[in-house]
Amino acid sequence: MDLRFTPEEIAFRDEVRSFIRAALPASIRHKMVEGRDLSRDDVVAWQRILNRRGWSVANWPKEWGGTGWGPIQQYIFMEEIQMAPAPRPLAYGVFMVGPVIIAFGSEAQKRRFLPRIANLDDWWCQGFSEPAAGSDLAALKTTARRDGGEYVVNGQKTWTTYAQYADWVFCLVRTDPAAKKQRGISFLLIDMKSKGVVVRPIETIDGGHEINEIFFDDVRVPADNLVGEENKGWDYAKFLLGSERTNIARVGVSKERIRRIKELAARVQVRGRPLLDDDIFRRKLASLEVELKALEITQLRVVAAERNRAGRGTPDPASSILKIKGSEIQQATAELLLQVVGPQAMPYGLGDDIGGALAFGELWEMTAAPTYYNWRKISIYGGSNEIQKNIVARSILGL
């Protein structure tokens, strides 16, 4: 047992760190540090930089451009991305539909889609949730009726992140209306430019536009875009939801936030003294650091255990703990940053349209409240914390 990184792992970390430091455009880094939204171009530009280095789809098999890194290297890579801070490769392609196509797609699908995912030539989004099927995905109603060489899709998806940027959407659709719940669902790839696809933006409480509804009205999809077998989509979806284990706790994100909080708390003056020198503030921060360090080790324990689990399709149920604790800590950093900013958090300014607000404050002050609002989603999406607790109770505790 040695909980430190090996010299090889440290060398690897340093290599990743140096590369990111040199290659990450300053404008992107600044936006991330200040909590501003990235543009579509920012995300694409950065992923292509990674792709040129051969690191955009590090988690994939070498055959399709992957790196062959083990779980610990994957972890180190993602933590360095988070701490930079840099955007990670677009998850919907790299961590979701990509692995599904690799595992279950046809050769033609692989050749057609995978290189374009790696280079972010195609922007993918996820069509799982529906208004009446959130945590209870199996209740989905969107249908795909076979009609010759095509499927005709009707229905509605919601909470679709970045649908406004997307070229493609991977959907769960009901292909056998008679079958119950999980059965009769298929996994279909749909071109967003198809006739009958309409995207409606959903404004979130931070004032941003990340999520959307997608409406499908007699959308015709070539049958070739079915992944795997008809009516087996539920299995692929489960595979997908379990496939991203590398840093579900997002420890690097929280580390970066804590570093940022310290930097700002050293700048903010309270009655002539930096907030960072205040005993009570320091204890609050130290308390968060303790929790984060514990989470980091817990995450590393799960990563290390991955080696013994390799090949198993189901996620380690311990991932649920990482999801819960990770979300709580990220949310706590957002709350603490809001406290650091204080009354200066009140003015609202969005994107470039910040009106008179900039006369009042600075951008980093104005993003504190929106980030706090926005990050409430972390304990909701991808299976709410309540759902995660149900999973732990059942799978680990046997209750």
Place this chain on the structure above:
Amino acid sequence: MDLRFTPEEIAFRDEVRSFIRAALPASIRHKMVEGRDLSRDDVVAWQRILNRRGWSVANWPKEWGGTGWGPIQQYIFMEEIQMAPAPRPLAYGVFMVGPVIIAFGSEAQKRRFLPRIANLDDWWCQGFSEPAAGSDLAALKTTARRDGGEYVVNGQKTWTTYAQYADWVFCLVRTDPAAKKQRGISFLLIDMKSKGVVVRPIETIDGGHEINEIFFDDVRVPADNLVGEENKGWDYAKFLLGSERTNIARVGVSKERIRRIKELAARVQVRGRPLLDDDIFRRKLASLEVELKALEITQLRVVAAERNRAGRGTPDPASSILKIKGSEIQQATAELLLQVVGPQAMPYGLGDDIGGALAFGELWEMTAAPTYYNWRKISIYGGSNEIQKNIVARSILGL
């Protein structure tokens, strides 16, 4: 709306306060302040002092020795008792079986038992819980079979506080074994000196002896000791559990504890400064005070609302909130006091048998941990906090 006490109420409070200050034996007060156990004699002596003043059964109708005080006066009286701090009149007689006998007992029972309860000539205990019937009281198994002019009682009760001191126990017993759950239960008064009654002490984790098991082996009880009608005991039990509303939150107890914590924290030195001067400690204390003040007002709101509820048999479901919050705050005071004492809390000494421990520390130090342990019971007994939340969810929120 005027949230202050009226001049009449203040005059009443001062009268109660002066009386207690003059009449409460110093030895009893010291034991209470230091968290030591009271003897049976202590409790009896104090209740008789109150009885001589006409205040031992303040909540009863005047006819049976009560005071005729309204809810606010009852509240003030109880808070003063708690803040003195003094023991309150023995609840099992005064607040439990007494009101049941008054409401449902025969004239003979009233004349026989009530004056002896008021003067604590009879020490009563409560025989409700059984090993398989705690929160789910209706699952009780103790039977009482009618045999001529007597009942023959068999079974076991548990968690019986002060059974070792008791002259009488009021029991829920199953008189109709065929009836389901709540039906078929009767309310029976049993002389503890009866043949076949055996008390077994249960040592609790604080090392104290408050609770017991009682075994009934063919105990013969005169049928005259049945309260009200046979098989209606469940109704009387519900009445009993709802009858003590006056200060379920025990705000006065927590106030007294906070005063005590301040007194001790001023005495304890940390690196040459009183702990009470430490910013972090002061904030922790202030935080608890805020919660306690809020609870006090919440309690007063419920007390004031009693006037509009007078005569209704069921408790205000808001009482459940008082129970939950009150227990949390009392437990928080115990935890804070433990923190004040620090390492001096480690030695264990019980009663007069404190062995070498007194060579090490002082009594108030040695009672901090036992009180912390013992007070965990507050969120368990009388319907656990989880049960209380079920009640609020159903009765108030309609969930």
Place this chain on the structure above:
Amino acid sequence: MDFDLTEDQRMIQDSVERLMADRYTFELRQKYRREAEGWSRAVWRKYAELGLLALPFDQQDGGLSGTPVETMIVMESFGRALALEPFFGTIILAGGILRHGAGAAQREAIIPRIVAGEMTLALAHHEREARYARDHVAVTAKRSGDGWILQGRKDLVLQGDSVDRLIVSARTAGATQDADGVGLFLVDARAQGVSRHGYPTQDGLRAATVTLDSVHASTADVVGHPAQGLSILARVFDEATAAICAEAVGAMAALHALTVDYLKQREQFGVKIGSFQALQHRAVDMFMSLEQARSMALFATMMVSSSNAAERGRAMSAAKVQIGRSGRYIGEQAIQLHGGIGMTMEYKAGHYFKRLTMLDILLGDSEHHLGELAAGGGLFQDE
């Protein structure tokens, strides 16, 4: 001790609740928010008609001599409705300064116009460097002839871009955080040298940065003694704290009710999600937090009339601590229990959450007030 409203108070409560039910549906509020000033002149006139704008002012000034209880009733209703109008700035803050500091001529000139709904005001006191320090005043007022020249910048002036008149705190003597030497000046919002940059705030209301460049104020524009403004402000901030505690309770109560309704309607896995015990208990925890907050808003309302400034300040800090904590807990949990829909601007829950977050910050967040309370020796001092 008596928690019942009087007959008159119940009438006020009924009428304001009815008004808000009619005129402040979620859809109407969205409309008002998009109006040029960010609030509704039409609704403001309704407030005037109902007498709400007259409530706290003395009868001799044209008011109704209402007590803090009436203010609490109105603010709680506004909290439920998420009202956007400058009631807090005009009536509670600026109005409070007029009540506690203005001379007869000033009161006569201004209060009837406020009561009639013809004039709105804002307090321009906060400065960027002040954070939560209430005695921080760097804007200067220098004597010039028999008047004053104001110079400097004020921030977060609530609805400062749409009001008619400002009350500006400025230093007539001493250093930035001295207890003495601050005066309060009535300034026309359109006066020479006043420039205002309005912007929305995170909760959908509006505020402004106000720059004062050699702005002239006459002796008649000084409210109270030109060196004793902070003591007036201290009193007014206590009243304002009690008022926003009530507003926050209104918002929390509405948000809690909305959440419980959602639990009763939303289905998952074929059953109402309100049947899940973990969510039931969460709703109970929120309810307890709400009731604790309500109790502290009542406490603040009761104590705000105390003439003992230290005791009053401690009570307001204690109330603000509880309100901030309850608001945060109820807000966060309401979003969590709603799931995705709670994260959207199309649904009311998120608006409550945002407002509650800002109400914690306004006049000092719960951490700040806990520190004040602890430094002042805690809450239970004389019992």
Place this chain on the structure above:
Amino acid sequence: MDFDLTEDQRMIQDSVERLMADRYTFELRQKYRREAEGWSRAVWRKYAELGLLALPFDQQDGGLSGTPVETMIVMESFGRALALEPFFGTIILAGGILRHGAGAAQREAIIPRIVAGEMTLALAHHEREARYARDHVAVTAKRSGDGWILQGRKDLVLQGDSVDRLIVSARTAGATQDADGVGLFLVDARAQGVSRHGYPTQDGLRAATVTLDSVHASTADVVGHPAQGLSILARVFDEATAAICAEAVGAMAALHALTVDYLKQREQFGVKIGSFQALQHRAVDMFMSLEQARSMALFATMMVSSSNAAERGRAMSAAKVQIGRSGRYIGEQAIQLHGGIGMTMEYKAGHYFKRLTMLDILLGDSEHHLGELAAGGGLFQDE
């Protein structure tokens, strides 16, 4: 990075777990507790036979040159079993001082006897006025001829009433909290002038107050430099912190398992109480808290070998904060979920709860260590 135990470590784990399963049932523990010394000499001999008492000592001193990982394994098992023997005092505290400070002759004279199970020791360092300050030493050591005379009182000497020998910290120079001027003295527990008052502690173990009245120590009894004892103690307290973190994790894990079992067996309202979602989620919260504590115990084990004293100290404080919080949460919730039975001495849960409470206090509670960590600039300093 590697979390796997080596083959040897797994063997140690298996053998100690087997020993505890055989010799440390709840009933046997109750019996040991009632023995005169409050622990079992027979079990102590078993520890010696298994080599547990040799683990951390150097091979050249007759030990096994075990790493902190071996200590962690053993302490975790002891935590599960609620072991009563003076392993912590003899092997971790006193043994640590011998390892880090003793000369060859001292090691040769003592360590083989410890390893053989023939001698137990205690560290007599804590004094009543010290609270959690580790540099507080008021007991004095005055030169006398070529030896020393010890005078004063030591408190909370773990198992101090039954051990054979004491290591006493005493001030050879300077004032009570000076960093220099503290020496460590080997003293026979039955030496002239030593009087011991033993008493039980709240968790069922024992401790003693030791009074030193003109106790003589020779030059050969001084461990290390007579003015540099605190630096040895600092190192040993860090190792001791890592050790009790592991012990606490063992106790938490066992208590959590006991609670989950209870939820699966206990019925109420006709169903297993483990079917109630609110209780399931509580058990999950406890589990998360346990895993966080386990991670920090691993962290402490890893960092305790660091030669950077400041970094090591921060890591130990961070671990102790987490252990204290998790222990309290798991302990309290375990009692709550058990209900009445959890409050009784007849059932194991309460004993774990009591022990966890005392383990928080031992070597500084979580509040204390959070303060130390914050004062030291926090945990993440070099990343």
